[in-house]
Amino acid sequence: xxxxxxxxxxxxxxxxxxxxxxxxxxxxxxxxxxxxxxxxxxxxxxxxxxxxxxxxxxxxxxxxxxxxxxxxxxxxxxxxxxxxxxxxxxxxxxxxxxxxxxxxxxxxxxxxxxxxxxxxxxxxxxxxxxxxxxxxxxxxxxxxxxxxxxxxxxxxxxxxxxxxxxxxxxxxx
Numbered sequence: 001x002x003x004x005x006x007x008x009x010x011x012x013x014x015x016x017x018x019x020x021x022x023x024x025x026x027x028x029x030x031x032x033x034x035x036x037x038x039x040x041x042x043x044x045x046x047x048x049x050x051x052x053x054x055x056x057x058x059x060x061x062x063x064x065x066x067x068x069x070x071x072x073x074x075x076x077x078x079x080x081x082x083x084x085x086x087x088x089x090x091x092x093x094x095x096x097x098x099x100x101x102x103x104x105x106x107x108x109x110x111x112x113x114x115x116x117x118x119x120x121x122x123x124x125x126x127x128x129x130x131x132x133x134x135x136x137x138x139x140x141x142x143x144x145x146x147x148x149x150x151x152x153x154x155x156x157x158x159x160x161x162x163x164x165x166x167x168x169x170x171x172x173x
Contacts, residue, residue, distance in 0.1 A: 002089075002093060002096075003051045003052060003053055003058065003086075003089055003090065003093050004051070004052040004053075004054075005049050005050070005051055005052075005093060005097070006049070006050045006052070007041075007047065007048065007049065007050075008038075008041075008048035008049065008050050008060070012050060014050060014057040017057055017078075018050055018057070018060050019034060021059075021060060021076050021078060021079070022034070022060065022074065022076065024079065025074075025076035026074065026076070027143075029141070029142075029143045029144075032073075037062060040064075040167060045064060045065050045066065045166065046062065046063065046064045046065065046073075046167070047061075047062070047063045047065070048060070048061075048062050049061045049062070049063065049094075051086070051089075051090050051093065053081075053086070053089075056081070057078055058077060058078050058081050058086045058089075058090075059075070059076055059077040059078055059086055059087070059090050060074065060075070060076050061074060061075045061076075061090060061094060062074040062075075063094065063098070064163055064166075064167055065098075065163075066159055066160075066162055066163035066166065067156075067159050067162075068101045068102060068159070069101065069102050069104060069155070069156065069159050069160060069163060070094070070098040070101055070102070070103050070104070071103075071104050071105065071160070071163055072094065072103060072104070072105040073105075073167075075087070075090060075091070075105070077090070087126065087130075088126075088129070088130050091103075091130045091131075092130075095131065095151065102150055102151055102152045102155060103132070103150065103151045104135075104148055104149065104150045104151075104155060104160065105127070105132070105148075105149055106139060106146035106147065106148055106149070107120065107123045107124060107127065107146065107147060107149060108120045108123070108144050108145070108146060108147075109138060109144075109145045109146060109147040110124060110147075111145075124149075127149050131151050132149040132150060132151055133149060133150060133151075133153060134147060134148075134149055135147070135148045135149065135150055135155055137155070137157060137160070148160070
């Protein structure tokens with residue numbers, strides 16, 4: 001049975017829960033300012049989605065759009081219902097919602113020297129199981145190197161760059 005999906009807005013009863021999950025689920029160096037996420041969604045090139053199983057809040061995602069590519073910037077499952085298949089159900093819902101387009105996302109690149117390499121490998125297995133494949137694209141930050149995964153073998157990296165340029169406030173052609 002599909003999950004119910006709502007666009008985040010401050011009038012949702014779970015608004016505070018969604019915000020708290022966002023801050024718990026992602027390291028500080030990966031977090032965008034909450035106000036920036038809310039602002040960017042107003043341009044209709046980003047969706048801040050809240051997922052429910054019946055009336056129970058089960059997760060969130062933040063997806064940026066650009067010409068047939070949908071970048072899952074954030075995806076988190078409510079702590080109280082983790083390991084119950086909701087992450088896969090959210091991804092299934094996103095694939096259906098944005099079909100026939102390509103979904104992309106980043107994970108920390110597996111690295112045997114990393115303290116959390118077991119988590120990185122587990123995430124990679126999870127996303128592969130859910131239809132994502134590794135691409136050659138790497139993004140290096142001072143904290144970590146990310147690797148892009150996609151639901152399609154071929155990804156137009158120019159469009160990906162344009163998407164990031166828009167999100168980061170730069171203009172593009």
